[in-house]
Amino acid sequence: MDVPFLYRQLSYVALNVSDLSRSTSFYSDLLGLELSAEQVGESSALRCDSHAASLLLYQADEPGLRRVAFQLASSADLAAAATHFEARGYEIWPIPSEELPFLRVAGGFRLYEPTTRVTFEYFASVMDLGKAYQPTVANIQRLGHVVLRVVDLDGCWEVLERDFGLLSSDFVEDKAVWARCYPNPFHHSLALVKSPENGLHHVNFMVTEIDDIGRARNRLMDAGVDIVFGPGRHKPSGSVFLYFLDPDGMTAEFSFGMEEFPAENAREPRMLENSSTTMDLWGGKPKPTFSSAGVIAGKDR
Known part of the structure; x- marks a missing residue:
């Protein structure tokens, strides 16, 4: 790792949605995130841990990824x-002061990365709410990761490794890279998948019990939600997974379990086979709509 800063965690993912009320209800009522703040008709903040937000939703004309936010280890x-x-x-620019009360962070900055076309946000201090997150329909542990569809896989990964300091945990040549934000131990907080066009691949939430995967499958199917992949088990992270579509057709994931890396003497990234069993050791196949929706919104000032 050749960058002069340390990460703490992937803090939140911001999505643009076509119907804010509908999407807020989906992520809170069906998935179990807790609504922690809202600007009526404009945006909603939902959380699944002690922090103020794990997922931000913004009313917009075109659904997709608005930005990705990382918390760093310290103000230094x-x-x-x-x-x-x-x-x-x-070019970096400060988080607009008028957004800070809603985000509940103590300042930070944003930058636009042109190969992925993603706006990244960095801050050190984020508000811990006095009331603990209370699981409802699912025992969500945390926001797990965000995955991007990218045209130029090698170019995007070169930038994220060199300039952003992300570390490869595993890769499939000319197909995918799973990356962690050191010294956070989890197998990946961000991943890249080669695609004909740039876009959002999916957003993941980790659950604490494997039974949450089965319960979520039945609950979502009863509600008419399209299950697009799983249940299954990924080879790269070892996670048991379930993928489904949100109201805008963007893919979300529940998963249980993930490999963790030590800060020192971690194993080398594995070169994995480009095969369906790498993605699902149980032999499942995704539907065509899997990870097919969600544009990258571009520069978010």
Whole structure:
């Protein structure tokens, strides 16, 4: 890792949605995230841990990925990251002051990465709410990861490894890279999948019990939600998974279990076979609508 800052975690993912009320109900009532703040008709914040938000939803004309936010290890790391990105030639800009009360972070910055076309946000301090997150229909542990569809897999990964300091955990040549944000131990917080066009692949939420996967399948099917892949088990992370479509056709995932890496002497990334069994050791196949919807919104000022 050649960047001068340390990560803490993937903090939140922001999505644009076509019907804010409908999507807020889907993620809260059917998935079990807790609504923690809202700007009526404009945006909703939902959480699945002690922090103020794990998922942000924004009313927009076109559904897709608005931005990806990482919490860094300290304010010193935040300052070092800002200096680092500027030295690499990135334009960075502060999180707008009018957004801070809704985001409940103590300042930070954003930058646009042109190969993935994603706006990334960085901050060090985020509000821990006084009341603990209360699971309802699912025992969600945390926001797990976000995966991007990218045209230029090699170019995107070169940038994210060199400039953003992400570490490869596993890869499939000319197909996918799963990456962690050091020293966070989880197998991946962000991944890339080669695709004919850039876009959102999926957003993941980790659950604490394997039974939550089965219960979610039945609950979602009863509600008419399209299950597009799974239940199954991924080879890269070892996770048991279930993929389904949100009201805009964007793919979300529940998963249970994930490989964790030590901070020192971690194993080398594995080169995995480009095969269906790499994606599902149980032999399942995704539907054509799997991970097919959600544009990248571009520069988010």
